[in-house]
Amino acid sequence: MNDEERELDGGSGGMTRAAFLAGAATSAVAATAAALAPLKDVTDLPSLEEFLQQHYKELTPEDKAAILERISKQVEKDYGVRPNLTDQPPIPGVEFGYALNIGRCIGCRKCVYACVKENNQSRDPQLQYIRVLKMRKGSIDVETSDHHYEGQVPEEGFYYMPVQCHQCRKAPCVKACPVKATWQEPDGVVVVDYNWCIGCRYCMAACPYWARRFNFAQPEIPAGELNPDMGYLSNRPRPKGVVEKCTFCLHRTRNGKYPACAEVCPTGSRKFGNLLDPESEVSQIIKNKRVYVLKEEVGTLPRFYYYFDL
Amino acid sequence: MINDLKDYFVFVGRCLAKTIEGDWRYFLWMTALSAVTLLGLNAYCKQFASGLMVTGMSDQVSWGLYIANFTFLVGMAAAAVMLVIPVYVYKDETLHDVVILGELLAVAVIVMCLLFVTADLGRPDRFWHMVPGIGKFNWPISMLSWDVIVLNGYLALNAHICGYLVYMVYCGRKPAKMWYLPFVFIAIFWAISIHTVTAFLYVGLGGRPFWNSAIVAPRFLASAFTAGPGFLILTLQFIRRLTKYQVSDKALMMLRSIVQVSMVINVFLLFCELFKEFYTDSAHVASAKYLFFGLHGHFGLVPWIWTAMALDAAALILLVLPLSKSLKYLDLACVLAIVGIWIEKGMGMVIPAFVPSQLGEIVEYFPTLNEWLICGGIWAFGLLLYTLFLKMTIPVLTGDLRPAGAAPGGPH
Ligand code: SF4
Ligand code: SF4
Numbered sequence: 001m002n003d004e005e006r007e008l009d010g011g012s013g014g015m016t017r018a019a020f021l022a023g024a025a026t027s028a029v030a031a032t033a034a035a036l037a038p039l040k041d042v043t044d045l046p047s048l049e050e051f052l053q054q055h056y057k058e059l060t061p062e063d064k065a066a067i068l069e070r071i072s073k074q075v076e077k078d079y080g081v082r083p084n085l086t087d088q089p090p091i092p093g094v095e096f097g098y099a100l101n102i103g104r105c106i107g108c109r110k111c112v113y114a115c116v117k118e119n120n121q122s123r124d125p126q127l128q129y130i131r132v133l134k135m136r137k138g139s140i141d142v143e144t145s146d147h148h149y150e151g152q153v154p155e156e157g158f159y160y161m162p163v164q165c166h167q168c169r170k171a172p173c174v175k176a177c178p179v180k181a182t183w184q185e186p187d188g189v190v191v192v193d194y195n196w197c198i199g200c201r202y203c204m205a206a207c208p209y210w211a212r213r214f215n216f217a218q219p220e221i222p223a224g225e226l227n228p229d230m231g232y233l234s235n236r237p238r239p240k241g242v243v244e245k246c247t248f249c250l251h252r253t254r255n256g257k258y259p260a261c262a263e264v265c266p267t268g269s270r271k272f273g274n275l276l277d278p279e280s281e282v283s284q285i286i287k288n289k290r291v292y293v294l295k296e297e298v299g300t301l302p303r304f305y306y307y308f309d310l
Numbered sequence: 311m312i313n314d315l316k317d318y319f320v321f322v323g324r325c326l327a328k329t330i331e332g333d334w335r336y337f338l339w340m341t342a343l344s345a346v347t348l349l350g351l352n353a354y355c356k357q358f359a360s361g362l363m364v365t366g367m368s369d370q371v372s373w374g375l376y377i378a379n380f381t382f383l384v385g386m387a388a389a390a391v392m393l394v395i396p397v398y399v400y401k402d403e404t405l406h407d408v409v410i411l412g413e414l415l416a417v418a419v420i421v422m423c424l425l426f427v428t429a430d431l432g433r434p435d436r437f438w439h440m441v442p443g444i445g446k447f448n449w450p451i452s453m454l455s456w457d458v459i460v461l462n463g464y465l466a467l468n469a470h471i472c473g474y475l476v477y478m479v480y481c482g483r484k485p486a487k488m489w490y491l492p493f494v495f496i497a498i499f500w501a502i503s504i505h506t507v508t509a510f511l512y513v514g515l516g517g518r519p520f521w522n523s524a525i526v527a528p529r530f531l532a533s534a535f536t537a538g539p540g541f542l543i544l545t546l547q548f549i550r551r552l553t554k555y556q557v558s559d560k561a562l563m564m565l566r567s568i569v570q571v572s573m574v575i576n577v578f579l580l581f582c583e584l585f586k587e588f589y590t591d592s593a594h595v596a597s598a599k600y601l602f603f604g605l606h607g608h609f610g611l612v613p614w615i616w617t618a619m620a621l622d623a624a625a626l627i628l629l630v631l632p633l634s635k636s637l638k639y640l641d642l643a644c645v646l647a648i649v650g651i652w653i654e655k656g657m658g659m660v661i662p663a664f665v666p667s668q669l670g671e672i673v674e675y676f677p678t679l680n681e682w683l684i685c686g687g688i689w690a691f692g693l694l695l696y697t698l699f700l701k702m703t704i705p706v707l708t709g710d711l712r713p714a715g716a717a718p719g720g721p722h
Contacts, residue, residue: 172517201432217360
């Protein structure tokens, strides 16, 4: 066999080739090692438990307790506060809905910052769930809107339209996700399991309302600013490389409180409540006011309504 | 059975041994490819450590070069198998010998596709969440879960067909029909399905009017059947120049007619799409306007798309003229078409759907150096793989590699 090979090799002697290949192999190993060098900066490799953690819906109550404990410990280590981390289940007979008075909103962005604080969004890079669009009166075309307006608000001739996750009844993001890392809870809130998301960002491409954000870098929150009241499916600190979004503050709302954005709004433009209760404020608004949803034509059936007084 | 397996491993081992033989040109080529691959690996390690912030992507433009390359390459992989159709369906033997080379290309390219998807993941450590059975697979609802299945299935199919046919040639036996023909026919349908499913990935999103068009899948197929055989035309000429393996001019001309027809259809479909967008001139034209003419002072993609248009047009003209019966012009046309389609399908198809964003914001996307390096690395690795495959297979096809004991024969 060797003879045959040497023959085919056409002259270049076996020894020389062996030496050449040995040299090539050594330099290849060295070059590969050099190429891999940046890996030594990796600080956030998952622990074995994290790596093997099952999908949220497969977890037993014991599993969940252990996971909550593990995360609490990690938060305590990273931020120096023991969080009150829970996994509050949805309340039976409740379906959350939101109504926003488009005629009253003055575009002050207080909701934007209250949300960042409440939900422990990364401050650097800065990540926000709510985007307030400054719209010219007479147009509902978002393409003519201004996202980065500054100065005095409200400005004459304009109105303001805050947009956040619409908790769609037919949510395209849920359909898109290849691994069921994002789903709709019985109370209508679309959540993400930050320990299951693989970061493919297909859901971001699918969402018609630009409601989802991706952690392009390790999220940074100054230790003193962490909100220690946390829910597993909402505002616990997120790892890098996963998607997150508005959850209607479910760690608050499932405990009978209003979402942070509704609470902070100085004009009372934001109304929140149970769509299944005909007497609730949102149900009454939907019944009695002029109500519309954004991009109705895409058929997502949002639980987030805009309305006018009148 | 055991003996058969043993023989097979001996065969693989001997083929592998072939990859460390060659003249200085071969080693230079392989060294260069390895170097670029390692540069890409290095860039990927940086991305792995710091996150996707080292790319030019943003919350607004959440997919970039990786998915663009992925889309282009799925087409290449699908098209490689299209050579099979004339051979097995119409019993036209012209392309018989190059079928295996086409399928090997499909294998290498699918590996590249999988690497591009992996490079795009925010959490590559959680890839197992996508493995049916142990993960949680959103099948059949999510189009991405379909894509995972069809791509891996396609990889397995082609690997089997190549492995089996080449082994039979090596043994000097006639391949048993039942061991490859059914697979070949499945592979033909599968080839169409991988590119259709990849198109549906985009088409299925109602919130992205730029993608939400029924014509995307046919456009994808047409452009794929231009770029794929075009690439093979170039490869086959390298092979016949550098090895003893014979490729007839007739086979190249057959490929030329495939490229020719597909290119005409491709340009026609593109024209249909543009007519719909610009003549209607509804609010949905914003992305197309951004792509071709810029929007509100943002012109990021304009140079790209006009380059692609120019290349496509030049390739089309060359291909329909009898001029391209001369290999020199045919090669030129293929190169122009491949680059043109790469831009048109990548930067021209994936990116503009994100600009303006769903809320009308214009954020442009400019790939970073690190991103380019990763892409370059994956391309180099793919070429490296394909070179190795060819290096292993061609001695078998020319009859230089035969089981020990059997006399080395001439070309079969
Ligand atoms: S607004 Fe977007 S993220 Fe929210 S449920 Fe609808 S599709 Fe999903
Ligand atoms: S980014 Fe995460 S949540 Fe979104 S589709 Fe991918 S895996 Fe699902």
